[in-house]
Amino acid sequence: MRVLIIDDEEDVRSVTSLALSAVGGMEVLEAAGGAEGFALAGKERPDAILLDVMMPGQNGIATLAQLRESEVTRAIPVVLLTAKAMSFELRRLEELGASGVITKPFDPMALADELRAILEKG
């Protein structure tokens, strides 16, 4: 499985990448912003996208909308990464077209399983 991580924080990308590749056996692509992530998603067509919500410039919500509008990326499941875990916010994010939400901080040993569970459910 190929997963694209879109997050502006290098510390998040690096530990997420390690967790998904070394623990979960996944192939990982990385982007440091929404616009870069959207372009990479269109080019590489990963099996799933792990998308941070709060980013400078084009944030996760705007990127999700862009991914859903494009015919090329519309079918790619998007799982949002957010530190804001209020239940009404989680519901709103799923209504916007996210397959699920993983809250930060996450356990790097459990992240791959958590992602798989969301994708299998969706």
Add this chain to the structure above:
Amino acid sequence: VNDDLSDKLAVLSEQFVRNALAKLELLDEAIARISIRRDDSAMLDRAMRIFHALGGIGATYGFPEVSRAGGAAERLCDEIAAEERAISDDEIAALRRELGAMRNALSPADEMESEGEPAARRILVLDEDPAEASFVRMVLEAAGYDVRVCEESEYLEADYEASRAELFLVAQEAAHSAGPRLTRLLERSGREAIVIFGESEDAGPAMGPSGPRLRRPLTPAVLISAVSARFETDDRESPE
């Protein structure tokens, strides 16, 4: 968990600590500036984003207190921003407490990283001339000092709080701009200022704060000598 994965996580964790400590410096500066301009929504947003970033990842790297403190501070910033109001004294104190909690949580790793080397002495340079300030910073940093430059006297107090400076280096023109605020800050902090005069300026005692005086053009040797002599005097007068 295999050893290879543990090793990789350990390397990433060290990198995280370095990045987090750099972010704490930015937070220090942001909070100091907010404490001067209480309705500075852009600076509050900046602080909130840094708290958010640290809160969101700290526990993943094994620092749950960083996540707790970052989350609490982010919520407080969020609340103030949503109410579109100025921050209060109590709220500034609360942000500083959370910042301190994060620093404490990260500091054991920081100490290990420095392997017992003494911390660099901290100097705040107040000079409104960027070229002169840059020269002083470059010379002193090369000599091993931790230097912060304040180019706008409006931010004097904020830069002092962010730098936690032990010594001030003040250009005479900037001393004029800062005026009584500089005098009050020196009195309150118990710090001393080395005043730097231009070639043609009057170096009389009424022109700026008390303390050793230097005259431009400065050479690196003169500058370093004056600063190290000042710190040596301080160390003799207040031994541990």
